[in-house]
Amino acid sequence: DGSPVKMGDTTTPVRALIKAQAHIGREEAAFRASLPGVALHQGEYDLYMDWVYQYGTGAWLKSSMRRELLAGNYVPACNALLDYRKLTSARQEGPGWVVSKRDAQGRPTRWEFDCSTPGNKVCRGVWTRQQERHAKCMALQ
Template structure:
C-alpha cells in the first residue's frame, strides 16, 4: 500500500502553500512550501528561505515517501483501508515518525483495535512553547530549580485564536477515521 493521489492532494491542501518561510503557529519551527521544516539537503528551513510551487510539491512528496517506508515498517501485519493509511500518513507528515512510534494510534492498531486508534488522533491537541505566550497557556515542564521552561496550550479550547486549526484538523481526521470503521 502507498499514499494515494487523493491522500497527497489532501495533505498539501491542509498544509497550505507558502512561497516564503513562515512560522505557522506560535512556537513552531519555520516552514516553507507545504509545511516543510527541512530542505532536500537536510538543512533546517530558516526565515527568508523561498520556494516555488513545483519545488514545494517535490519536497513534500520526497519527505512523505521517506516517512512512508518507516510508517509501513511500524505496522507489521496491520491491515488498513486506503483512507486510514492516507490519514495516518498525513498525521505522520505533520507530527513526525518519532511521535508516531510512541502514539496510542500505533499501539492500538498493532493490537487490532481500530476505533480506539481513531480516538488516539484526539490526543494531539496541544501546542507547546519555550516561552509563556499569554492567557490560556499552562506550565508543562519545569527545570531542576522549579522554574517554568515549557508551556502548553490546549487547542481544543473553544473560541481560541492561538491554534484552532490544529484541533479542527484533528477533528476532521477523527471523523474520517470513524467513518471507515
C-alpha cells in the same frame, strides 16, 4: 526534509513537488515499517500518513494510535487522534498557556496550550484538523 527555511526563500512549483515527494516517500516507508501485520483501509492509511506528515515519524513511533493499531484496536486508535491537540513552548506565550514541565527546583521549563479551548485564536486549526481526522477515521470503522 528538515532543511532550514528563511523568510524570502523561494522555489519553483516543480522543485517544491520534488522535495515534498522525496520527504513523503521517506516518511511513508518508516510508517509502513512501523505497523507490521496491521491491515488498514486506504482511508485510514491516508489519514494516519497525513498525521505523520504533520507531527513526524518520531511522534508516530511513540503515539497511542500506533500502539492501538498494533494491538488491533482500530476504534481506540481513531479516538487517540483527539489526544493530539496541544502546542508546547519553552516560554509562556500568553493567556491560556499552562506549565507542563518544571525543573528540579520547580521552575517552569515548558508551557502548553490546549488547542481545543473554545474560541481560541492560537491554534484552532490544530483542533479542527484532528476532529476532521477523527470523524473520517470513525466513518471507516
